[in-house]
Amino acid sequence: MPEPVPMIEVTRGDLVESAHSGHAVICDASGEIVDAWGDPDAVIYPRSSCKMMQALPMVEAGLDLPPERLALACASHQGAPMHVERVASWLSDLGLSDGDLLCGTEVSRDKETREAMIRAGEPPCQVHNNCSGKHAGFLTFAKHLGAGPDYVELDHPVQRAVRASFDEVTGMTSPTYGIDGCSAPNFATSVHGLARAMAAFAAAREGAGARQDAMARLVSAMRAHPDLVAGEGRACTGLMRAMEGRVAIKTGAEAVFVAILPEQKLGVALKISDGATRASEAAIAALLVRLGVLDPAHPETLARLDAKIRNRAGLEVGRIRKAEGFA
Amino acid sequence: MPEPVPMIEVTRGDLVESAHSGHAVICDASGEIVDAWGDPDAVIYPRSSCKMMQALPMVEAGLDLPPERLALACASHQGAPMHVERVASWLSDLGLSDGDLLCGTEVSRDKETREAMIRAGEPPCQVHNNCSGKHAGFLTFAKHLGAGPDYVELDHPVQRAVRASFDEVTGMTSPTYGIDGCSAPNFATSVHGLARAMAAFAAAREGAGARQDAMARLVSAMRAHPDLVAGEGRACTGLMRAMEGRVAIKTGAEAVFVAILPEQKLGVALKISDGATRASEAAIAALLVRLGVLDPAHPETLARLDAKIRNRAGLEVGRIRKAEGFA
Numbered sequence: 128m129p130e131p132v133p134m135i136e137v138t139r140g141d142l143v144e145s146a147h148s149g150h151a152v153i154c155d156a157s158g159e160i161v162d163a164w165g166d167p168d169a170v171i172y173p174r175s176s177c178k179m180m181q182a183l184p185m186v187e188a189g190l191d192l193p194p195e196r197l198a199l200a201c202a203s204h205q206g207a208p209m210h211v212e213r214v215a216s217w218l219s220d221l222g223l224s225d226g227d228l229l230c231g232t233e234v235s236r237d238k239e240t241r242e243a244m245i246r247a248g249e250p251p252c253q254v255h256n257n258c259s260g261k262h263a264g265f266l267t268f269a270k271h272l273g274a275g276p277d278y279v280e281l282d283h284p285v286q287r288a289v290r291a292s293f294d295e296v297t298g299m300t301s302p303t304y305g306i307d308g309c310s311a312p313n314f315a316t317s318v319h320g321l322a323r324a325m326a327a328f329a330a331a332r333e334g335a336g337a338r339q340d341a342m343a344r345l346v347s348a349m350r351a352h353p354d355l356v357a358g359e360g361r362a363c364t365g366l367m368r369a370m371e372g373r374v375a376i377k378t379g380a381e382a383v384f385v386a387i388l389p390e391q392k393l394g395v396a397l398k399i400s401d402g403a404t405r406a407s408e409a410a411i412a413a414l415l416v417r418l419g420v421l422d423p424a425h426p427e428t429l430a431r432l433d434a435k436i437r438n439r440a441g442l443e444v445g446r447i448r449k450a451e452g453f454a
Numbered sequence: 455m456p457e458p459v460p461m462i463e464v465t466r467g468d469l470v471e472s473a474h475s476g477h478a479v480i481c482d483a484s485g486e487i488v489d490a491w492g493d494p495d496a497v498i499y500p501r502s503s504c505k506m507m508q509a510l511p512m513v514e515a516g517l518d519l520p521p522e523r524l525a526l527a528c529a530s531h532q533g534a535p536m537h538v539e540r541v542a543s544w545l546s547d548l549g550l551s552d553g554d555l556l557c558g559t560e561v562s563r564d565k566e567t568r569e570a571m572i573r574a575g576e577p578p579c580q581v582h583n584n585c586s587g588k589h590a591g592f593l594t595f596a597k598h599l600g601a602g603p604d605y606v607e608l609d610h611p612v613q614r615a616v617r618a619s620f621d622e623v624t625g626m627t628s629p630t631y632g633i634d635g636c637s638a639p640n641f642a643t644s645v646h647g648l649a650r651a652m653a654a655f656a657a658a659r660e661g662a663g664a665r666q667d668a669m670a671r672l673v674s675a676m677r678a679h680p681d682l683v684a685g686e687g688r689a690c691t692g693l694m695r696a697m698e699g700r701v702a703i704k705t706g707a708e709a710v711f712v713a714i715l716p717e718q719k720l721g722v723a724l725k726i727s728d729g730a731t732r733a734s735e736a737a738i739a740a741l742l743v744r745l746g747v748l749d750p751a752h753p754e755t756l757a758r759l760d761a762k763i764r765n766r767a768g769l770e771v772g773r774i775r776k777a778e779g780f781a
Contacts (some may be wrong), residue, residue, distance in 0.1 A: 137708075137729065140632030142642055144499055145708050145729030172471055231766025245572045256766060305467030306771040315469055381464075381472050401728035402464065402472030439558025439583060444633040 129166035134399065134413075134453045135406040137436070139445035146450065147406035149382070151397035151414060154322035156330035158298055161393065164453060167319035171398045172305050174313055175203045176379030178261050179345045179387075180296060180324060181311070184288035185268035186341035192267070197348035198355040199260030203378060205358025206235030206255040213355070214259045221266055228253035229279050230262045230309035237358060258309035260355075265311070279311045286312055292338075296324040308380060318396050321385060325394025328375075328387045346387050349375035362408040365427035366415065374420050382407035388420060409434070409447050413454035456493035461726065461740075461780045462733040464763070466772035473777065474733030476709070478724035478741060481649035483657035485625055488720065491780060494646035498725045499632050501640055502530045503706030505588050506672045506714075507623060507651060508638070511615035512595035513668035519594070524675035525682040526587030530705060532685025533562030533582040540682070541586045548593055555580035556606045557589045557636035564685060585636035587682075592638070606638045613639055619665075623651040635707060645723050648712060652721025655702075656714045673714050676702035689735040692754035693742065701747050709734035715747060736761070736774050740781035 131148035138144060150165030160167055173180075182200040186192070192200070196217055204210035218224055233256040235241045244251065253259060265278045265285050274284040281304070290312075294300050297320035307313040316324075331342030349356050353367035356377065363378055375387040382399035384407045395414055399406040412432040415421035421428055436445040458475035465471060477492030487494055500507075509527040513519070519527070523544055531537035545551055560583040562568045571578065580586060592605045592612050601611040608631070617639075621627050624647035634640040643651075658669030676683050680694035683704065690705055702714040709726035711734045722741055726733040739759040742748035748755055763772035 139499055139640075140642075141630055142497060142499065142632065144632070145727060147728050170469060172466055172469065229767070231768070233766055242572045245569050303468055305469065305471070306765060306769055308765045308771070310765060310767045310769060313466075315467075400472060401474050401730055401733075403728055403730065406728075438633060438635045438637060439560055440556065440637045441558070442633055442637060444635070 131165045131169070131400040132453065133450035134164065135409045135447060136450050137405070137445060137447050139436070144445065147399050147401060147403050149397055149399040149406070149410060150318045151395070151410065152318045152322035153414065153418070154319065154326040154394045156326050156392040158323045158326065160319060165318075168317045169398065170302060170315050170317055171321070171383060172313045172315050172381070173321050173385070174307060174379030174381055174383050175258070176321070176377045176383040176385045176396070177293070177313070177324070178202065178377065179328060179349065180293050181261060181289050182264050182345055183296070183341055184292045185264050185271070186344055187292065187337050188268065188271060189337070190267060190271055194348040194351055195355060196260070196263070197345055198352035200264035201345060201349050201377065202260045202356045203257040203363075204260060204355065205237045205361060206233065206257065207237035207240055207358050210260070210355065210358065211235070211240070211254050214254050214263050217263045218254070218266070221263070221270060223266055225252045225254050227266060227276065228256070228259060228262045230256040230258045233257060256309060258311070261311070262309065281312050290314055296327050297321060298323045318398055321396035322394045325385045325387050325396055326392065327394070329389050329394050330392040346375050346389060349377070362411075362431055365430065366412060366421065369422065369425040369427040370415070370420050374415065376411060376415070378404070378407065384408070384411035386411060386415060388418060391418065393418065405447060409449065410454070413449045417454045458492045458496070458727040459780065460777035461491065462736045462774060463777050464732070464772060464774050466763070471772065474726050474728060474730055476724055476726040476733070476737060477645045478722070478737065479645045479649035480741065480745070481646065481653040481721045483653050483719040485650045485653065487646060492645075495644045496725065497629060497642050497644055498648070498710060499640050499642050499708070500648050500712070501634060501706030501708055501710050502585070503648070503704045503710040503712045503723070504620070504640070504651070505529065505704065506655060506676065507620050508588060508616050509591050509672055510623070510668055511619045512591050512598070513671055514619065514664050515595065515598060516664070517594060517598055521671075521675040521678055522682060523587070523590070524672055525679035527591035528672060528676050528704065529587045529683045530584040530690075531587060531682065532564045532688060533560065533584065534564035534567055534685050537587070537682065537685065538562070538567070538581050541581050541590050544590045545581070545593070548590070548597060550593055552579045552581050554593060554603065555583070555586060555589045557583040557585045560584060583636060585638070588638070589636065608639050617641055623654050624648060625650045645725055648723035649721045652712045652714050652723055653719065654721070656716050656721050657719040673702050673716060676704070689738075689758055692757065693739060693748065696749065696752040696754040697742070697747050701742065703738060703742070705731070705734065711735070711738035713738060713742060715745060718745065720745065732774060736776065737781070740776045744781045
């Protein structure tokens with residue numbers, strides 16, 4: 128079994144202080160590997176990187192949601208007002224409320240919102256959870272199916288549908304699942320499987336059947352709303368903006384990152400073995416630069432791929448950079 | 455060059471989701487390796503794990519500081535009132551104030567303090583920086599030497615003294631240095647060098663000359679004040695309490711951990727290559743259990759070495775555990 132390969136280094140002074148290895152696959156629309164580092168068959172949890180796959184059966188079923196809600200269904204959002212208010216109004220349109228979510232509460236990742244809530248003595252709600260848009264999507268689909276409120280159970284019709292389309296799109300049977308931070312099942316796949324799924328999203332065309340239509344709508348929603356998919360200061364938002372809507376990308380916990388390149392009909396998936404987000408962000412930037420869709424000199428690129436590490440006094444003390452031989 | 459070896463695994467469901475490798479050395483008082491994993495000669499920045507070495511020349515110079523201040527000089531504290539107030543009063547005794555520190559400001563890591571400051575609209579001070587006790591020590595030593603205020607400069611008498619004793623205690627010439635988060639130089643050494651230094655601290659006896667006396671006093675201060683060395687909820691404090699003062703331990707940024715075992719006259723140093731603190735905490739716990747000084751069933755041990763990972767709804771979704779073949 129191929130080992131993970133060095134991808135990202137963190138320097139301080141003239142030493143590499145810490146280093147990150149991982150697996151990455153670039154895949155074409157036929158499912159073939161175009162390029163790979165490490166072990167394409169490494170089995171991983173995609174975590175939040177597969178939210179567009181978790182939204183897929185809902186859209187494929189014909190539910191006509193506006194692009195903003197589709198983007199939120201695919202989001203690991205920041206819990207800023209623009210996210211929270213939209214999810215709350217979505218729930219309200221369903222005749223539901225915060226208490227119907229099963230994702231658990233999370234302190235808003237938006238500094239202003241977080242501090243305002245601390246000042247007001249307001250505890251975080253479930254709607255602040257970065258996954259609340261995905262869960263609003265699950266609730267929407269559950270309602271459409273006439274299914275019960277326990278929509279994160281493995282045998283709930285929503286999750287059964289997610290699993291079925293997940294297996295189809297990854298081109299393999301998911302060997303197992305874990306419970307995600309938001310209590311939904313997260314189906315395992317290989318890095319290749321995840322990249323194959325992203326390539327399928329990249330190649331999907333509107334008007335080519337319900338599945339491709341749904342895929343194309345989800346990708347288009349992500350590309351149109353990079354701010355809803357994550358938030359200010361976040362890698363997904365910043366890098367998607369830097370690519371001016373040409374590419375959809377999505378992070379997942381424990382250092383997963385995916386990219387969907389419709390123009391090239393390519394899909395990318397990577398996993399940093401140790402789970403470090405600073406490395407998965409740098410690694411996806413490196414692959415996007417390599418693929419010619421991200422400007423290596425763009426400030427959003429430099430903030431991840433050649434990031435200056437500043438200390439508490441603001442001095443530059445080190446760098447995050449690509450390891451030799453990667454990308 | 456030996457590669458880092460697998461040390462810690464993070465599971466979710468029935469998969470290992472992320473994995474951490476590193477280097478570790480257990481060293482005796484003669485400087486010989488008793489046990490090692492990975493590459494003992496791997497060059498690392500000890501970061502905050504070497505604070506007792508940075509305080510050493512000050513104590514060796516005969517400055518008679520109370521144990522609480524010695525513990526704070528060795529601390530990466532939480533910025534809780536018990537830390538901040540003591541450092542502030544130390545500075546005041548020197549005729550100095552927050553503005554004389556060069557560590558930079560840091561938001562308090564103590565939740566209550568942090569939220570109270572947000573509610574009051576108070577910005578963090580330098581005294582809240584986890585390194586403020588170390589810097590108060592530097593200022594104390596600079597004053598004693600009659601040296602200038604730029605005590606973090608490489609050629610300042612304080613840092614020249616730190617480097618000289620650092621090289622002596624590690625038993626090797628530091629090959630380079632980096633600038634730490636708090637702007638002080640951080641001298642590189644090998645994992646073996648760091649473990650050798652910790653063994654020297656472990657074997658030091660009061661009354662056996664200025665150096666050993668200083669070392670013994672620093673170790674004794676750390677053992678007596680685990681709450682000052684870190685704070686509530688932190689690994690250093692919790693594990694030192696669990697060992698009932700028998701052992702001094704200290705974390706460093708980017709996943710370094712050291713232990714000083716006076717009863718066995720052993721020193722321990724480890725570095726997780728990817729810089730993940732969750733792994734360095736688990737790894738030091740594993741080594742302390744192996745050395746017979748930490749109860750594997752103690753709640754503080756279980757919180758690091760066999761930690762249940764709970765999601766936002768409180769469900770147990772995974773574990774942090776020792777990799778096969780380590781410790």
